Amino acid sequence: MFKQYIGWKFTLISVAVVIIVTTIWFVNSLTEKIQQEETKKVAIWVEAYRELIHSSADANLNLIGEIVTNNTTIPMILTDDQGRIIDQNNFDSSLFIGKPGYLEEQLASFKKQHPPFILGVDANSNQYIYYGDSLILKQIRYYPYIQLLVVALFIGIVLFALSSTNRATQNQVWVGMAKETAHQLGTPLSSMEAWLEILKEKEESAPLANELAKDVNRLKLISDRFSKIGSVPNLEECNLVVQIDSMVNYIRKRAPQKVTITLQSAEKEVSAMISPPLFDWVVENLLKNALDAMEGKGSITVVIENHPAHITVDVTDTGKGIPKAFHDKIFNPGFSTKKRGWGLGLSLAKRIIQDYHKGRLSVKWSEVNKGTTFRIWLRK
Structure with missing residues (x-):
C-alpha cells in the first residue's frame, strides 16, 4: 500500500514537471518568433522613416506615412551621436510625467535588449533608434x-x-x-x-x-482516559516530577527484573498545565514502547528539564532503536514496527500532546541497536 502511494505520487509529480517544461518551452519558442517579427517591423519602420526624412517635396508619401504612423505598439527612443534623447514613441505619458529619469532607464534597458538601428541624418551625423518589447510580447x-x-x-x-x-x-x-x-x-x-x-x-x-x-x-482510569478524547481537557497546574514519578513507579513494578528505570530532575518541583489522566497516558505509552524495544533487559532514563520558557521530558531507552526512515512515520495511525498492536499508541500520544497540551512529541535521537530518545516539549 505504501509503495503504491509513493509510485502514484512520483508519477503525478513527473507528469506535472513534463507539463510545466513543455509549456515554458512552447511559450519561449512563441515569444522568440514574435520578437523576430517585431524586429522586422522596426526595421521596416526605420527604413520608412529614413525615406520620409530624405524624400523630395513632390514624392508620394502616403504609403511611407502610413507605415510610420501604424506603429503603435513597439516602444522606441531616438538619440543623437552623444546618446541624448531626441524623441520617443509609444510610451504612456503618464508613466514618465513627473518621474525624472524614466526615459533614461528605459533607454538603458533597450540597449541591453536589442542592438540599435542607425538612422543617417547627413554625412556628418547619425541618429540611433532603440526599441523594446511590446506590451503584448511581455504579456x-x-x-x-x-x-x-x-x-x-x-x-x-x-x-x-x-x-x-x-x-x-x-x-x-x-x-x-x-x-x-x-x-x-x-x-x-x-x-x-x-x-x-x-x-x-x-x-x-x-x-x-x-x-x-x-x-x-486501573480499568476505571483507562475508561476515563478514553472518555476525555474529543472533549475539551481540564488542564491543571501539576508538579511534573511527582506526576511522572508515579507513572515510573507503576511501570517499574511491572517491568522485567533486568530492566532499570530511573527518573532524573535537577528540581523537585517543575510546574506545568496538564491534563493528568491524558498526560499519564502519554508517559505510560512511551515507557511501554521502551520496554518492548529492549526485549527484557536494558535501562530506561526519564529526564525532566526546566527551561525559562518551556519544559522538556526525554524518555531514553537502550533498545533496538528506530531506523531514520521511520522517525516521522511512527506517529502515523496504523504504522507499527511490532508484530502485535494496532499502531495507534504513538499517534494518540502525539495528538494528546499536540492538540490538548499545545506541545510537541518527537523522536529526538535514535540509532539502530543503540537506543531511542522520545522528547515531550511543553510550553510554560
Whole structure:
C-alpha cells in the first residue's frame, strides 16, 4: 500500500514537471518568433522613416506615412551621436510625467535588449533608434509563469482542504472509537464494582478484593482516559516530577527484573498545565514502547528539564532503536514496527500532546541497536 502511494505520487509529480517544461518551452519558442517579427517591423519602420526624412517635396508619401504612423505598439527612443534623447514613441505619458529619469532607464534597458538601428541624418551625423518589447510580447512571455503560479496556488489550496478534511475525518473516527470504548468498559466495570462490594463483606476474601480493586481502579482510569478524547481537557497546574514519578513507579513494578528505570530532575518541583489522566497516558505509552524495544533487559532514563520558557521530558531507552526512515512515520495511525498492536499508541500520544497540551512529541535521537530518545516539549 505504501509503495503504491509513493509510485502514484512520483508519477503525478513527473507528469506535472513534463507539463510545466513543455509549456515554458512552447511559450519561449512563441515569444522568440514574435520578437523576430517585431524586429522586422522596426526595421521596416526605420527604413520608412529614413525615406520620409530624405524624400523630395513632390514624392508620394502616403504609403511611407502610413507605415510610420501604424506603429503603435513597439516602444522606441531616438538619440543623437552623444546618446541624448531626441524623441520617443509609444510610451504612456503618464508613466514618465513627473518621474525624472524614466526615459533614461528605459533607454538603458533597450540597449541591453536589442542592438540599435542607425538612422543617417547627413554625412556628418547619425541618429540611433532603440526599441523594446511590446506590451503584448511581455504579456505572452510572463503569462505561463503567472499561470503556473495560479495553478500551484490552487493545487496548494485544494491539498490543504483535502488534508484538513482528512484530518477532521480522522479526528471524528478517533473520538468515536474512544467514546465507544469508554462506553463498552463502563458496563462491566459497574458489575465488577458490585461484585467487589460483595467480596469485601467476607473477611476471608478481603486480600483478594483489595487486589481486584487495584485492577478495577486501573480499568476505571483507562475508561476515563478514553472518555476525555474529543472533549475539551481540564488542564491543571501539576508538579511534573511527582506526576511522572508515579507513572515510573507503576511501570517499574511491572517491568522485567533486568530492566532499570530511573527518573532524573535537577528540581523537585517543575510546574506545568496538564491534563493528568491524558498526560499519564502519554508517559505510560512511551515507557511501554521502551520496554518492548529492549526485549527484557536494558535501562530506561526519564529526564525532566526546566527551561525559562518551556519544559522538556526525554524518555531514553537502550533498545533496538528506530531506523531514520521511520522517525516521522511512527506517529502515523496504523504504522507499527511490532508484530502485535494496532499502531495507534504513538499517534494518540502525539495528538494528546499536540492538540490538548499545545506541545510537541518527537523522536529526538535514535540509532539502530543503540537506543531511542522520545522528547515531550511543553510550553510554560
